[in-house]
Amino acid sequence: MDKDIIVSWMEAGMIQVPNLLLQKYKQIGLDEKELALLFHIMSFIESGNGFPTPEQLAERMTINTSECSTQLRKLVQMQFLSIEEGMSEDGIHFETYSISPLWVRLADELQFEKKQSDLKHTLHEENNLYTIFEQEFGRPLSPMECENLAMWLDDDGQDPVLIKAALREAVLAGKLSFRYIDRILFNWKRNGVRTIEQARMQGIQFRQKSKQPTRSASEESSKTIPFYNWLEP
Incomplete structure (x- = not known):
């Protein structure tokens, strides 16, 4: 291959296009023509022309x-593209296109998708939570108990994972009641417990305080209380 051709390719420059833009342009409201137009604007900006004319852009396209x-007006109105003003060193005003709004729209889409995913996960966890409680209690929950669960989730903002951990702690202690579970959650919140690992450490500390020897026999004092691993399903 002619070396001059390779040199001309390199001198023409390249534009970087995030894969996420190719994956999400439809979701954020772009079609193929608008996407191609944005690519050409990026190309002009990369080559030093920050404000290509419609004529210059059309020469490269099939429109x-x-x-x-x-299409340019539409992209500006839909906030995929903006026109910014600047001033050169010799005091001449100029205009240039900015692609920053496009990246903002793409970031907003990713943030929205994450919120939707988190909401779906939370709803699944909440539905699963009611099932686990009914399995542990061996019966359907009463309306008052369902209200207590809803209060922990909505009013207190408790993480479903921590509610499950408190339930398991109550099972371990042999005190399976909503009042006891509520007491655990209250103490955890007061002590700043926010993760399953912190809850596990609180349980260990509580059981260590509770296993004080009641008789003087050395073999009695050597007994330990079984450890319940909340991380196991």
Whole structure:
């Protein structure tokens, strides 16, 4: 291959396009023509022309100048593209396109998808929570007990994982009641417990305090209380 051709390719420069943009452009409201137009604007900016004319852009595309102008206005109105003003060192005002709004829209889409995923996970955890409680209690929960669960989730903002851990702690202690579980959750919240690991450590500390020897026999004092691993399913 002619070395001059390779040199010309390198001198023409390249534009970097995030894979996420190719994956999500439809979700954020772009079609293929609008995406291609944005790519050409990026290319012009990369080559030093920050404000290409509709004529210049249309020359590279299969749309005419009028349609290109319409598409540019649409991209600005839909906040995928913005026109910014600047001033050169010799005091001359100029305009340039900015692709920053496109990245903001893409980031907003990713944030929205994460919130939707988190909400779906939370709803699954909450539904699963009622099932676990009914399994442990061996019966359907009463309306008052369902209200208590809803209060822990909605009013107190308790993590379903911590509620499960408190339930297991109550099972371990042989005190399976909503009042006892509520007491555990209250103490954890007061002590700043927010993760399953912190809850596990609180349980260990509580059991260590509770296993004081009641008789003087050395063999009695050597007995230990079984450890319940909340991390196991």
